[in-house]
Amino acid sequence: MKKTSFPKQDIKVLLLEGVSRTALDTFRSAGYTNIEFHEKSLPEAELAKAVASAHIVGIRSRSNLTAEMFQNSRRLMAVGAFCIGTNQIALDAAQARGIPVFNAPYSNTRSVAELVVAEAIMLMRRIPEKDKQCHVGGWSKSAVGSFEVRGKTLGIVGYGHIGTQVGVLAESLGMRVIYYDIETQLALGNAQPVGSLHELLGKSDIVTLHVPETAGTQWMIGAPELAAMKPGGLLINASRGTVVVIEALAEAIKSGHVGGAAVDVFPVEPKGNAEAFVSPLQNLPNVILTPHIGGSTLEAQENIGFEVAAKLVRYSDNGSTLSAVNFPEVSLPEHPRSRRLLHIHRNMPGMLTQINNLFSDQAVNIDAQFLQTAGQVGYVVIDVSASEEQAETLKDRLAAIPGTLKTRLLY
Numbered sequence: 001m002k003k004t005s006f007p008k009q010d011i012k013v014l015l016l017e018g019v020s021r022t023a024l025d026t027f028r029s030a031g032y033t034n035i036e037f038h039e040k041s042l043p044e045a046e047l048a049k050a051v052a053s054a055h056i057v058g059i060r061s062r063s064n065l066t067a068e069m070f071q072n073s074r075r076l077m078a079v080g081a082f083c084i085g086t087n088q089i090a091l092d093a094a095q096a097r098g099i100p101v102f103n104a105p106y107s108n109t110r111s112v113a114e115l116v117v118a119e120a121i122m123l124m125r126r127i128p129e130k131d132k133q134c135h136v137g138g139w140s141k142s143a144v145g146s147f148e149v150r151g152k153t154l155g156i157v158g159y160g161h162i163g164t165q166v167g168v169l170a171e172s173l174g175m176r177v178i179y180y181d182i183e184t185q186l187a188l189g190n191a192q193p194v195g196s197l198h199e200l201l202g203k204s205d206i207v208t209l210h211v212p213e214t215a216g217t218q219w220m221i222g223a224p225e226l227a228a229m230k231p232g233g234l235l236i237n238a239s240r241g242t243v244v245v246i247e248a249l250a251e252a253i254k255s256g257h258v259g260g261a262a263v264d265v266f267p268v269e270p271k272g273n274a275e276a277f278v279s280p281l282q283n284l285p286n287v288i289l290t291p292h293i294g295g296s297t298l299e300a301q302e303n304i305g306f307e308v309a310a311k312l313v314r315y316s317d318n319g320s321t322l323s324a325v326n327f328p329e330v331s332l333p334e335h336p337r338s339r340r341l342l343h344i345h346r347n348m349p350g351m352l353t354q355i356n357n358l359f360s361d362q363a364v365n366i367d368a369q370f371l372q373t374a375g376q377v378g379y380v381v382i383d384v385s386a387s388e389e390q391a392e393t394l395k396d397r398l399a400a401i402p403g404t405l406k407t408r409l410l411y
């Protein structure tokens with residue numbers, strides 16, 4: 001196993017929210033043994049303390065990593081979001097501290113899409129009500145209010161990875177698909193873009209939301225948008241709880257204007273399975289409520305475990321940052337005959353000159369150099385033919401350059 005400037009057994013990996021065992025296996029088989037694993041998220045103060053003592057942190061959607069936590073985490077090297085969404089992480093603050101954040105952008109896409117399509121059918125048939133009645137001895141065999149999804153219009157808000165998959169599956173059931181996105185997207189199958197959110201709401205029998213949590217999507221579906229939906233239209237939200245004003249949705253269902261809803265994400269979600277869940281949508285007709293399990297299939301979780309842990313290991317072992325969400329991306333080759341120096345710095349003019357002068361002053365030959373900048377940070381990787389002692393000296397000198405955020409040496 002390759003030596004790193006910091007022994008692997010001393011690199012502390014903190015894994016929260018019951019990430020898949022595949023993540024632990026990936027770290028262990030790469031030689032990382034100092035792993036703290038928790039099944040749940042931690043309360044804020046405990047989380048801050050745990051993050052401050054870790055080098056690598058892995059979370060899912062429930063742990064909020066705040067700017068303050070990044071400011072107080074001198075050791076922290078990298079963060080893994082073992083999910084798609086990264087809105088729970090102060091990405092700019094992580095970047096400013098030279099900390100890359102990795103996620104799994106597609107590993108649970110299909111799981112969410114399958115659930116959404118299943119829910120569309122269930123809501124169209126008013127299965128939630130019929131199911132409840134049968135469980136308490138009722139028997140209301142009737143076709144009233146039940147429809148096929150074939151021939152109906154599905155409106156997708158946010159036509160990205162999940163939205164497009166939902167569209168493809170829905171078309172295979174004979175649905176007509178329209179979508180609204182703020183970016184121009186390649187339409188799959190016969191899907192048609194529409195010009196505005198309100199146009200989509202007015203034309204769709206079922207509206208499904210697949211946008212990220214951003215300032216632009218916060219509360220984007222409130223009373224006016226619900227009123228713009230077709231009478232009896234159905235709403236599915238498996239994106240983020242802050243996208244829908246949940247009280248307005250409850251009112252629209254009570255009034256009968258919205259014919260039902262399937263909701264997987266909520267503005268406030270319990271921190272763990274022991275905490276009670278309260279929502280204004282409870283016990284309303286034709287409503288499916290699920291505990292944020294859109295991406296929770298064993299296939300998805302296992303894939304996410306491998307994928308994100310592998311990205312973290314690759315960054316720690318080799319310096320590659322490919323697919324980091326907040327950081328300059330470099331995909332680095334192996335460096336069998338060189339020592340590798342990593343230098344993360346504030347993105348400011350003159351930095352590369354200072355770095356290169358340092359190498360010529362030391363008369364050390366550079367075998368390869370990689371530079372990438374993004375936002376507030378620059379990332380330079382330098383492979384050198386140098387002795388261990390020379391490389392250590394270079395690392396110390398690199399660290400002394402004003403504007404340096406982090407330096408590492410990989411043998």
Ligand SMILES: NC(=O)c1ccc[n+]([C@@H]2O[C@H](COP(=O)([O-])OP(=O)(O)OC[C@H]3O[C@@H](n4cnc5c(N)ncnc54)[C@H](O)[C@@H]3O)[C@@H](O)[C@H]2O)c1
Pocket residue numbers: 084085086105108109112157158159160161162163180181182183185210211212213214216217238239240264265292293294295296
């Ligand atoms: N329920 C779950 O368990 C679960 C699982 C996975 C993902 N998610 C959520 O789903 C979201 C979407 O995932 P994805 O992989 O499809 O993301 P994505 O980035 O591939 O797609 C999001 C799309 O939304 C569009 N968009 C952004 N702002 C918009 C706006 N204001 N109006 C219309 N479109 C807008 C983007 O341009 C993009 O095309 C994630 O960010 C995450 O929050 C939830």
Ligand SMILES: O=C(O)[C@H](O)COP(=O)(O)O
Pocket residue numbers: 060061062082083084085086108292293295296
């Ligand atoms: O962003 C995501 O991938 C989903 O919200 C799933 O999050 P989870 O891993 O906490 O279930």
